[in-house]
Amino acid sequence: MAGYTKKEKSWMMYDWATSAYSIVITTAIFPIYYKSVAQQAGVSAANSTAFYSYSVSIATFILAMLGPILGAIADYKGMKKKFFIFFFLLGSISTLSLLFVPSDQWLLLLIIYVLTSVGASGANLFYNAFIVDVTKKERMDEISARGFALGYIGSVIPFVISIAIIILSQNGILPFSASVASKIAFFITAVWWISFTIPMLKNVTQIYYVEREPKIIVNSFKRLGQTFHDIRKYRNIFLFLLAYFFYIDGVTTIISMATVYGTDVGLGQTDLILALLAVQIVAAPFALLFGKLANIFGAKVMLYTGIGVYTFITIYAVFLDTVLEFWILAMLVATSQGGIQALSRSYFAQMVPKEKSNEFFGFYNVFGRFAAVSGPFLVGITTQLTGNSSYGVFSLVILFIIGLILLIFVPDTKKGHSPIDVAPPN
Template sequence: MSKFTKPEKSWMMYDMANSAYSIIITTAIFPIYYKAVADNAGINSADSTAYLGYTISISTFILALLGPILGSLADYKGLKKKFFFFFFLLGTISTVGLLFVPNENWLLLLIVYTLTSIGARGANVFYDAYIVDVTEKEKMDDLSARGYAVGYLGSVIPFVICIAIITLSQMEIISLSVTMASKIAFLITAIWWIAFSIPMLKNVKQLYGIEREPKVIVNSFKRLGRTFKEIRKYRAVFLFLLAYFFYIDGVGTIISMSTAYGTDLGLSATDLIIALLAVQIVAAPFAILFGKLAQKYGTKKMILVGIIIYTIVCIYAMFLSTVIDFWILAMLVASAQGGIQALSRSYFGKLVPKEKNNEFFGFYNIFGRFAAVTGPFLVGVTTQFTGSSAIGVFSLAILFVIGFIILLFVPDVEAGGTVDKMESA
């Protein structure tokens, strides 16, 4: 870590901050807590999983609409940090708000969860865009991969604390109900998120952007319109975003709905949580490995490897029946999860012009978020129609296949492509 600058280290620390939200709220404890609340309210298992999928779709749809607009505004010097801070506050405050939702109100629980998701994902739009401000092109793969690794390892600490509290409450060693223990886990998540965001807020500055001008909002919409019309002139960017739309859809859906899927298969909360903890630990070195291999073999090739692994995951999910099967599936996900996300972020950072990075990362967000609308919705509809969560997960394989094929046609910027202007598509 000594080779990284203070801003680079501070930027990586935010991965540790928001990864706690990702594992505790998005992936592990909240979905299990929500499934229990929905079950107590008389909602059957398939429907409650579908409602969670629809909720994720709604929150990502909202952010997908806002992303490019906010990115265009944040391209003005001095505005990126303000937008980042707003979504950071929305996410942390609404996470605390989960504590105050009545235990039997599953609908209000999903509404507050939507706010936490918009806050977390919104802050990540600007966090991802900061990569061009904190480092150079040659270091982006390594920095992005190490950021994910730091996030995975760091999030293990609050995750273990939360699991310990819930387990002790289940064993009646401490005088807390499981419901209250889960709510304490939500509070710990918010505190951790805030604490490890401080270096980012203090030490990371916006270096690239355009000068302020009159009628900021009007001109931002005009610039956004021009960029949207011209985006096909950036051939590598256009094709990459199209491929990203499909494969990241499957990645995000598997992350956000894995525990709900495991619960439908009859796996215990303990088995699910231990497996997810192992994923966090195993994913860290694999994220770094993907970054190192990208330096040797190319970022694009390693993204393709990640897509292949996820396709295998979707197929294997059809045959999942035991705890051992779930562990095999979890380790496959762990081997690719951090790498494919980290390298997608860094590769896109290499493709876009620095002075318009927020606007372009806004489009990166809109493609990723609109994709995240279709994935959970596809799983939800397929699960309800067939009555099988396994078939719902298998349906995601088509998204990975399409993403893989399109990515093959993305011009390789590392092999001599230009960054600022690509030939017309």
């Protein structure tokens, strides 16, 4: 971390803080716990997967609808931090609430999960927008990639502790059930998240903003309307967002559905957990590598690379039916998962006007969130229609192809273009 400012370090540490939620709740332990609870309640594997998909869609739809207006309000002086704190507390406290859900209440479990997801996603909206306040444009790719790398490294610690507790409880070494062990993992996640968010709360402040004025909500809607009126002026930003909508749809769906899919193809809990742990470890250096290579070849070239890898993953998933093949798929995900998300964030940050960063990251959130609505829904519908979750994963290939084609028409920020410079004359 040498060579980075206190603001840059504090901003990057939030990736470390929220990483526990990403791996324990979004990706690994919670989905497995939910599947076991649903199974005990008599819900079929296909239906429990579908209901989980729908809950992901609901959570992301809620914030997608709120994103632009919250972003426009947050552009006012002093508002960005307040919104960040609100959603951070919503997510972390809801995560703690998972401890008190009875082990036979699978539907209530999903409802609380929706609240945790809204909180985590909402906090990330404003966290992402803070990148313009903590570093320079030419450092954004590296800072963003390093943040993701720190997240992967940091996630290993609470994940390993949680896995150890679960395994020891399953083997009778600890005097409680695996269900209780999973709830302890949820507690560890919330404490980790809260503790390592403190540097962000103390050291990161809003530098670029719109001056406060009366009737900020009304005027926020007016500024949103003006942005839409000037959409031709920002056409390249919205072209990028359209490309992002499709390819990040596939990425986030694969992340959120990985363990549920692995369960459906017959993989044991231990194999799933170990594979996900390996992904966190391998993804860290690859996220850094994406950031370094972006400085050489440009972020756009590296985004092409990540999309290409994910396209292959969706095809490969159709033929997956052994532990070894799942490990190969997991390692392929690890090579590009962090890089494609980190560079999408920094690429977009370099395009937007800094004083309107929250508003534009609100749109970034809308496109990302609506993508996260449609992807799991697509997997859920395809899985139910075919009775095979492998075909559900394969259905995502079209999203990566469309995203890649659209991205081709977005100007390369490495060449010094801004979204306004390259817009056609009125």
